[in-house]
Amino acid sequence: MTRVLSFLDPLPIFTAALMGVTLWLIFIWVPTEINQGAVQRILYFHVPVAWGSMLGIFIVSGSSIMYLWKKNEKWDRLAVASAEVGVVFGGLMLLSGMIWARPVWAVWWTGEAKLTTALILFFIYVAYLMFRAYFPPGAQRQRLAAVIGLIGAVNTPIIYFAANLWSQAHPPIIIGPATDAESTLGSDLGIVLMASTLAFTFLFIYLVQVRYKIRRAEDDIVELKRASGARTPVTPETPVITETRGAS
């Protein structure tokens, strides 16, 4: 019964509905772009996941600042959740960009600024998560992780402006405050891009929400272990799960 009820939660339902509408817009409604043909529709996946990866690092840095200020665990959980979802979006940004580059530029990858800074963002996410996974648990780990998150945020505006600052193969900015009049999308293409970005933003929020709750459950288990006086040292990351899985 709880599964059925969870299926009726408004956020995933709304996200799924919005994603369905977006897919219809992408594959049926929007006209085929004349320069690139069908492959241009990759834009409606690539830009939204790129936006999601940058949104993720902003939330990580914002949460890190709040954690350093308030020392409240919920900000640390939010940072971890955003970083993990952000690395998924960042990986998809790189993969979709590479697959798109092959037919359009005839190469999988070039060393230009936009691509390189995007790759750096992905590595920052990975470094953040690796640091949290391997550094001994405690307040020091959370403080240092927060600093890494803040460093990651510095890279984000560089990614956004890279195509305009160092004009190379990657097209200039087409959405946001730095868009110039010549590089805007046509109205139909722009509508679909906005709809897709909105759908992927809601997907991002949903995934962060689920990951946040998982993180809180991990913390609850640590607290329960401490309360029950377990001798085995536990960390919030993994050991409790493997330890108790076969117990019942």
Next chain:
Amino acid sequence: MKPFCKGQVLVIAALLVAVAVITMVSQVASAQSGTVTSGIVVGIDTDGDGRLTRFAVSDSSGTVTTFEVSDTTEYGLENQAGDRWVSTQGEEPVEIVRRLLDHRERFAPITVSSENGVAISVVEREEGKLETSLGYLFAVFAVTWALFFAYVLYMGSKQRVLQHDIARLKGAAGQAK
């Protein structure tokens, strides 16, 4: 809030894949339903104001096809340097004459999609790009959703294990009291 269980995710995944396949097949079908002709420009007609009225293309078998144009006819043509020029008949009816003349002089092949003899689009010759492009598009679509569903499944299973652990620990704590 719990994430979707495995069965629900698989159903949604199957629906998304079905939607993707159907829409891509319909894309291919619609792209191929109009007449597509590739060849070199062999004739250009203009009116008294120098605007294009119709043009003729000779395909590889030597068959000459004449196309009328309308204000909505789209053009995507490259010059010798590879710079792309994109416009419509309604916007630049004179400039297109110069571009087509340039293509005729260079024997540069073009692809014309048309319906009932009226050109819908005139672009540089497509060299099997439609199928290739759809392959790349499908790759992005498949990778994106495969990764998302794998991640949701991973989180769902992780959350179930954690909830089981919490229930077990709470039960143990209750018994200890």
